Amino acid sequence: MRRNPRPTTPVSAALAIGLTLGVLAPPAMTLAQTVAAGETRLRIERALERLPYYGVFDLLAFRVDRGVVTLSGFAYSATTKSEAARVVKQVAGVDEVANRVELLPTSQLDESIRWATFYQIYTDDFLSRYAPGGAMRARYEAANFARFPGMQPFGTYPIHIIVKNRRTTLVGVVDNESDKTLAGVRARDIANTAGVENELVVKGK
Secondary structure, three states: OOOOOOOOEEOOHHHOOOOOOOOOOOOOOOHHHHHHHHHHHHHHHHHHHOOOOOEOOOEEEEEEEOOEEEEEEEEOOHHHHHHHHHHHHOOOOOOEEEEOOEEOOOOHHHHHHHHHHHHHHHOOOOOHHHOOOHHHHHHHHHHHHHHOOOOOOEOOOOEEEEEEOOEEEEEEEEOOHHHHHHHHHHHHOOOOOOEEEEEEEEOOO
């Protein structure tokens, strides 16, 4: 998986993947300009976090350069991609939006890998504490998928699961190295997975 450029700002709980909100201002930039730029980034992040269909199978990030916002990452649905651009364009201080979010494949095999990985991680005895509502909520979401295919668990999930052409990437923040390692093991246990990239970041590092 190609990683986002360093200035790109990640969004939601999973989006503290070693990137920071702050960008060092050039010497010519005044303090007022620096503060205004920081406020714009914060407003964009909040707007994206509030997207109603943003979930565990998405990963959105952005970069701001003189009023031009570049959106990147991966979206599980076209709705999420288009809505992300729409809400960002409404943020004060944003003049233009370049939407480079990639739509993830909708193949049945990728879908089965996504949900199997979600279930393995978020119902695990040690990792279920990362699921909003715990393991019972994760089981409920999986049961819902059986009735409503094409949906995904929405909300703030610290471990995002990105599946593209049978390859899985785990992105987000966990409490310790043991949890990072265990999440990777659970993802590799899934049948038909071509490979797993564990890009989880340990909190505080």
